Amino acid sequence: MNVITVEELREMMICVCDSVAAEERRLCELDSFVGDGDHGVTAARGFRAVKKVLESKQYQSMEELLEEAAETLSETMGGAIGPIFGSIFEGAAESAAGRSRLTAVELGEMLEQGLKEVKMIGGAKEGDRTLVDCLAPAVCALKEAAGAGADLSEALMRAADAGAEGVEATKKMVAKKGRAKFLQEKSLGHQDAGATSMWIVLKAMSDYCAGK
Structure with missing residues (x-):
């Protein structure tokens, strides 16, 4: 698969939404070690809302689709994680402006802009035990x-393989952001729920393209 069209991006995002929702219980279990235990509920709620929006209309541009996903996540997920996930898709939308299809290079640029946005919004850096x-x-x-x-x-x-390694690495990190930062070493040995949900998104994107 060399390019993604607007319609294929919509299909891919629906696959992402289904994948996150399917892992609701697992994400809650991971979050229960160092958080409120509700990350799965929060993430699933947000991505189910995105799926509902995406299935209700057709899109003329990637920017429009990604902006709507960003707004929906920010509004429906709640807590701190909503704006964080929303910022990833907002950054991706900015990078996708004017594009009707994406190559691998352009998708990399999109996700890189999403990474920049989430770092700016949340203040997290690598090693802080976050997504x-x-x-x-x-x-x-x-x-x-x-x-x-x-x-x-x-x-x-x-990308999904590298992300999986990153998730595994969070087991050895002391949390520096969110509720888990107050537990210090108690977070050791458990992978971060936010990083895991981010990996689920990447894996779903990978699986979609592999199946085309």
């Missing part, structure tokens, strides 16, 4: 693969 620890290595892997000539399927597979 940035998944997204940052995934973006690097995607851009490296795309720069080497990989198509979308291959580039996203590498």
Whole structure:
């Protein structure tokens, strides 16, 4: 798969929404070790709302689609995670302005802008035990693969693999953001729920492209 059209992006996002919702219980379990135990409920609620919106209309541009996803996540997820996930898609929307299709290189640019936005909004950096620890290595892997000539399927597979390694690494990190930061070493040994939900998004994107 070399390019994604607007309609294919809509289909991909619906797959993402289904994947996050399917992992609601698992995400709550992960969050219960160091948080309120409601991350799965929050994430699933937001992505179910996005799916409902995406299934109700057709889109003329990628920017419009991603902006609507960003707004919906920010409004429906609640708490701190809503604006954080919303900022990722808002950054992606800015990068997608004027585009009717995406190559692997352009998708890398989109996710990189999303990463920049979430860092600015949340103030997190790699090593803070947040979703940035998944997204940052995934973006690097995607851009490296795309720069080497990989198509979308291959580039996203590498991104998902790198993101999985990032999630695994959070088991050895002491939380510095969110409620978990007050638990200090108690967060050790458990992967971060936010990083895990970010990986689910990336894996769903990868699986969609692999199946085309």
